[in-house]
Amino acid sequence: xxxxxxxxxxxxxxxxxxxxxxxxxxxxxxxxxxxxxxxxxxxxxxxxxxxxxxxxxxxxxxxxxxxxxxxxxxxxxxxxxxxxxxxxxxxxxxxxxxxxxxxxxxxxxxxxxxxxxxxxxxxxxxxxxxxxxxxxxxxxxxxxxxxxxxxxxxxxxxxxxxxxxxxxxxxxxxxxxxxxxxxxxxxxxxxxxxxxxxxxxxxxxxxxxxxxxxxxxxxxxxxxxxxxxxxxxxxxxxxxxxxxxxxxxxxxxxxxxxxxxxxxxxxxxxxxxxxxxxxxxxxxxxxxxxxxxxxxxxxxxxxxxxxxxxxxxxxxxxxxxxxxxxxxxxxxxxxxxxxxxxxxxxxxxxxxxxxxxxxxxxxxxxxxxxxxxxxxxxxxxxxxxxxxxxxxxxxxxxxxxxxxxxxxxxxxxxxxxxxxxxxxxxxx
Amino acid sequence: xxxxxxxxxxxxxxxxxxxxxxxxxxxxxxxxxxxxxxxxxxxxxxxxxxxxxxxxxxxxxxxxxxxxxxxxxxxxxxxxxxxxxxxxxxxxxxxxxxxxxxxxxxxxxxxxxxxxxxxxxxxxxxxxxxxxxxxxxxxxxxxxxxxxxxxxxxxxxxxxxxxxxxxxxxxxxxxxxxxxxxxxxxxxxxxxxxxxxxxxxxxxxxxxxxxxxxxxxxxxxxxxxxxxxxxxxxxxxxxxxxxxxxxxxxxxxxxxxxxxxxxxxxxxxxxxxxxxxxxxxxxxxxxxxxxxxxxxxxxxxxxxxxxxxxxxxxxxx
Ligand SMILES: [Zn+2]
Numbered sequence: 001x002x003x004x005x006x007x008x009x010x011x012x013x014x015x016x017x018x019x020x021x022x023x024x025x026x027x028x029x030x031x032x033x034x035x036x037x038x039x040x041x042x043x044x045x046x047x048x049x050x051x052x053x054x055x056x057x058x059x060x061x062x063x064x065x066x067x068x069x070x071x072x073x074x075x076x077x078x079x080x081x082x083x084x085x086x087x088x089x090x091x092x093x094x095x096x097x098x099x100x101x102x103x104x105x106x107x108x109x110x111x112x113x114x115x116x117x118x119x120x121x122x123x124x125x126x127x128x129x130x131x132x133x134x135x136x137x138x139x140x141x142x143x144x145x146x147x148x149x150x151x152x153x154x155x156x157x158x159x160x161x162x163x164x165x166x167x168x169x170x171x172x173x174x175x176x177x178x179x180x181x182x183x184x185x186x187x188x189x190x191x192x193x194x195x196x197x198x199x200x201x202x203x204x205x206x207x208x209x210x211x212x213x214x215x216x217x218x219x220x221x222x223x224x225x226x227x228x229x230x231x232x233x234x235x236x237x238x239x240x241x242x243x244x245x246x247x248x249x250x251x252x253x254x255x256x257x258x259x260x261x262x263x264x265x266x267x268x269x270x271x272x273x274x275x276x277x278x279x280x281x282x283x284x285x286x287x288x289x290x291x292x293x294x295x296x297x298x299x300x301x302x303x304x305x306x307x308x309x310x311x312x313x314x315x316x317x318x319x320x321x322x323x324x325x326x327x328x329x330x331x332x333x334x335x336x337x338x339x340x341x342x343x344x345x346x347x348x349x350x351x352x353x354x355x356x357x358x359x360x361x362x363x364x365x366x367x368x369x370x371x372x373x374x375x376x377x378x379x380x381x382x383x384x385x386x387x388x389x390x391x392x393x394x395x396x397x398x399x400x401x402x403x404x405x406x407x408x409x410x411x412x413x414x415x416x417x418x419x420x421x422x423x424x425x426x427x428x
Numbered sequence: 429x430x431x432x433x434x435x436x437x438x439x440x441x442x443x444x445x446x447x448x449x450x451x452x453x454x455x456x457x458x459x460x461x462x463x464x465x466x467x468x469x470x471x472x473x474x475x476x477x478x479x480x481x482x483x484x485x486x487x488x489x490x491x492x493x494x495x496x497x498x499x500x501x502x503x504x505x506x507x508x509x510x511x512x513x514x515x516x517x518x519x520x521x522x523x524x525x526x527x528x529x530x531x532x533x534x535x536x537x538x539x540x541x542x543x544x545x546x547x548x549x550x551x552x553x554x555x556x557x558x559x560x561x562x563x564x565x566x567x568x569x570x571x572x573x574x575x576x577x578x579x580x581x582x583x584x585x586x587x588x589x590x591x592x593x594x595x596x597x598x599x600x601x602x603x604x605x606x607x608x609x610x611x612x613x614x615x616x617x618x619x620x621x622x623x624x625x626x627x628x629x630x631x632x633x634x635x636x637x638x639x640x641x642x643x644x645x646x647x648x649x650x651x652x653x654x655x656x657x658x659x660x661x662x663x664x665x666x667x668x669x670x671x672x673x674x675x676x677x678x679x680x681x682x683x684x685x686x687x688x689x690x691x692x693x694x695x696x697x698x699x700x701x702x703x704x705x706x707x708x709x710x711x712x713x714x715x716x717x718x719x720x721x722x723x724x725x726x727x728x729x730x731x732x733x734x735x736x737x738x739x740x741x742x743x744x745x
Contacts, residue, residue, distance in 0.1 A: 029483040192623060192624050193624035193627045195622070195624065196623060196624035199538075199558070200537050200561075246635055268545070269537075269538030269542050269545075313516055314515060315534065315539040315542045316538045316542065399734065
C-alpha cells in the first residue's frame with residue numbers, strides 16, 4: 001500500500017499543514033518533513049476535504065448500461081471528489097432484493113473507484129404496492145441502510161407509515177421522492193409564469209410540499225428517520241425547518257442544479273433542462289441556498305442521472321428527465337455557496353461528506369481530517385476554472401446542463417482509503 | 429421576416445401588419461378565375477402533422493398550392509411521441525428531400541421550436557399548433573378577420589372565453605392582439621386558467637355577463653369532452669350556463685360586435701346554434717381567411733422580400 005505526503009495542504013480551507021496518508025489512514029497531520037517511500041504531492045494552495053459522499057446517484061447498472069455502468073459512474077464520482085456514492089434502486093431489474101443490491105455492491109468493490117452503497121427499493125418493483133424485503137437487503141453484505149423508490153413517490157400513506165416503522169429494526173432511513181402523483185399528472189416543468197407561457201404541463205410546488213408535510217408528520221408519529229430527496233421549493237425548506245424545530249429526525253438534500261438553475265432556461269425547450277423535480281424559480285433557488293447555508297438542508301446530493309443522447313435529442317415532452325451531476329457538483333457548490341460567502345469550506349465538508357455519510361450510515365466516510373481517520377480525502381484547487389465539455393466527462397452519457405459553462409474550482413486528487421483514485425485531475 | 433414562425437410572440441407589430449396586409453393582397457386572388465400565383469414554383473412545402481387536423485392541414489395545403497409550391501403531406505399520426513426519435517428522424521428525412529418549409533402540427537408543446545433550433549433541418553418551420561402552446565397562424569387569421577369587420581385594433585376589446593388553460597389559440601391570440609393594440613380579456617372558470625396568467629398582457633374575469641356588453645369581439649373556444657371528466661367543472665350543463673354564449677348574452681353585446689370561434693364547435697355547449705349561425709358570427713369566413721393568411725406567411729417566409737408583393741399588385745391592376 002502506497003503512502004502519500006500532501007505538502008502544505010489546507011484542511012477545510014484552514015492553515016497549511018502536511019498530511020500523511022499511510023496504511024489507509026491519516027497517519028500524521030502537521031509539519032511532517034520528508035517521509036521515505038511516500039509519494040509527495042505539492043499541495044500548496046489546495047484545500048483538503050474529507051472524501052465526498054453522494055446520497056443520490058443513478059449508476060444505471062443493471063439494465064441501462066448504455067447510459068452508465070458502475071465502472072463509469074464511479075469514475076465520474078472519483079473525478080468529482082467522491083469516495084462513496086449511494087446507487088439508486090430504479091435499475092432494471094429494480095434493486096428490491098438482496099441479490100441485486102449485492103451485485104451492485106460487488107461491482108463497486110471490483111472497480112474500486114469509489115465505495116458503492118446500494119439503495120434498496122422501498123416497494124417491490126418500485127410499484128408502490130407491496131414492501132420489498134427491506135430486512136434481507138439490510139442483512140446482506142451490501143448492508144443497505146437507505147431505502148428509496150426514487151423516481152417515484154411512496155404516495156400511499158399507509159405504505160409509507162409501515163416502511164418508516166419497519167426500517168427502525170435495522171437503523172434504516174426512508175429517502176422519499178416527494179411528488180404527489182395526482183397533482184403532477186402530465187407535468188413537464190415547474191408550474192408558474194413560465195409553464196403558462198410555454199404551454200407545458202405545470203408541476204406545482206405544492207405537489208412536493210404536501211408529501212413532505214405528510215411524511216414529516218408520519219415520521220414523527222412513528223418515531224423514525226425520514227430523509228427527503230432533492231428538495232426543490234422554498235416551501236419545502238420551510239417545512240423541513242419546521243420539522244427540525246420540532247426535534248423530529250428529518251433530513252433533506254438539495255441538488256447542485258436546483259442551487260443554480262431556474263425554470264427560465266426551459267424557454268429554450270431544450271430537454272437538457274428537463275429534470276425531476278423540475279427547475280424552479282429564482283426565489284426558490286435563493287431559499288434553497290439559504291436553507292443549505294443555515295443547515296436546514298443537510299446535504300448536497302447530485303441526483304446524477306445519465307441518459308443516452310437519443311433520450312435528450314428529441315422534443316421536450318418525449319425527453320427523459322435528469323442530468324449528470326457527479327463531476328460538476330463541487331464546482332457548482334463552490335460557485336453558488338462558497339464564492340458567494342454563504343458557506344465556508346468547512347460547511348462544504350459538512351454538507352457533502354459528514355452529514356450525508358451519517359444519514360446513509362456509511363462507515364469510514366465523512367470523518368474529520370484527523371490522525372487515525374480513514375484516509376478518504378479530496379484535494380480541491382479553488383483557484384482554477386474549467387469549461388465543461390460534455391464529451392470529456394467520464395460518464396457514458398453527456399447530458400450535462402453546464403455544457404460550455406465555465407465553473408470555478410477543480411478536483412486535484414481523490415484518495416480512497418489512502419489510495420489515489422484521482423491524481424492531478426485524472427483517474428489514477 | 430424571420431426564418432420561422434413559431435410563436436405569435438415573435439412577431440413585431442410591423443411584421444404582423446405586413447402579414448395581414450400581404451394576406452389582404454393575396455385574398456384578391458380568390459376572386460379571380462385562376463386562383464394561382466407562380467411565386468413559390470419549385471419550392472417544396474411539407475405538411476408534417478403528428479396530430480389529426482384536416483381543417484388546418486387543408487388550409488395550409490391550399491395556401492401552398494395557390495402559390496405553386498410542391499406540397500407533401502406527411503401524416504405522422506400514429507408514430508409514438510413516447511419514442512422521441514421520431515421527430516428527429518423525420519426531420520432528417522425531410523432535410524434529405526430538400527424541403528424548403530415544414531408546416532408542423534404536434535401534440536408536444538415546443539416541438540416546432542425544437543425542430544427549428546436543433547440543427548436537424550435548414551428550412552423554415554411554421555408552427556401549425558403545438559400542444560397547449562401556440563397556434564400563430566390561427567391568431568393571424570383571427571386578427572385578419574377582426575380587422576376586416578371592425579377596422580383597426582386600437583382600443584378594441586376582445587373577450588376570449590373558455591378553456592384558456594389548454595388553448596394554444598388563446599395563447600397566440602393574447603400575444604398577437606396585445607402587439608396589435610387591442611385589449612384582451614380572458615373569461616373562464618378558475619380551473620381552466622393557467623397559473624401565472626396574471627402576468628399575461630390581458631385582463632382576466634370569471635364573469636361572462638359582465639364582459640359581453642363591453643366587447644367588440646367575443647371569441648368562444650371549444651371545450652374538449654375529456655375536460656368534463658377531469659373535474660375542471662362540475663357538468664356540461666353548468667358550464668354552458670355560466671360560460672356559454674347563448675341568445676341572451678348575444679343580445680347584450682353591442683350591435684357592431686362579432687362572434688368568433690376557431691372551430692370545430694360544440695353547438696349547444698359553448699355556443700348555441702342561433703348565435704353560431706348569425707350574420708355577426710365570423711366562423712365561416714375565418715376558414716376562408718385562413719387560406720389567405722397562410723399564403724402570406726409562406727410567401728413572406730420563403731420569398732422573403734416585400735417587393736414581390738408589388739408584382740401581385742401589378743398583376744391585379
Ligand atoms: Zn428523485
